[in-house]
Amino acid sequence: MTARPVPGVKGVLFDLDGTLLDHRGAADAAITAWMTAYSPGHPRLDEVPALWAALEGPHLAMWQAGECTVQEQRRRRLSALCLELAVPAPGDLDSAYADFAERYRQGWTAYPDAAGAVAELGGFALGVLTNGGQLMQEAKVRAIGLADLVGPVLTGEVLGGHFKPSPASYTGAAGALGLAPEQVLLVGDDVEKDVTGPAATGMRSVWLDRLGVEPPPAGFPRITSLTELPRLLLR
Structure with a gap:
């Protein structure tokens, strides 16, 4: 599916492992x-x-x-x-x-496309929504040099015990950005947790399929690199 602009989006949530960091x-x-x-x-x-x-x-x-x-x-x-x-x-x-x-x-390393893509989204409220432990995930973001770019790191430990794909994890993360779920787009590599799961709350999502070998779930856009994300949102 060709990536198309996503209207009405004011915030972007990134998954961490497999999306920003090569876990x-x-x-x-x-x-x-x-x-x-x-x-x-x-x-x-x-x-x-x-x-x-x-x-x-x-x-x-x-x-x-x-x-x-x-x-x-x-x-x-x-x-x-x-x-x-x-x-x-x-x-x-x-x-x-x-x-x-x-x-x-x-071995913690950011994907080569991560920093540039995040930096291009300076006009959006940004955050990281991840299922790992809070302290470790915060440490990862610092280690890969994105702490000053990606906004708050949000895990189930700070979202009332709600981890993806619980709807409360998405609504809680959107609230942490000061936005409604429908104003937020989540980008990640896990189809259930990052793509189809958010839809139950009205949150938009994009599947990051780095291998580029499978069709996206019906109705959801797919990108194969984070370099495509700014074009999707800003075109």
């Missing part, structure tokens, strides 16, 4: 390095990034639903990875996860 690249490299050090020569090392990525959503959902603490979901996730690979789980799961997390932090 997958950082996480894949970090968990591969961690497993290489923990179990040298493991025969399934090339499968580790995909296995770790598959565990991310379900375990984060447990934390977001209040079923466990954020630290407990980390322990469970690391244990599940070790179980899948048939290696003993570390005796100190917290220290082991901290080792992975430090490697992950070292």
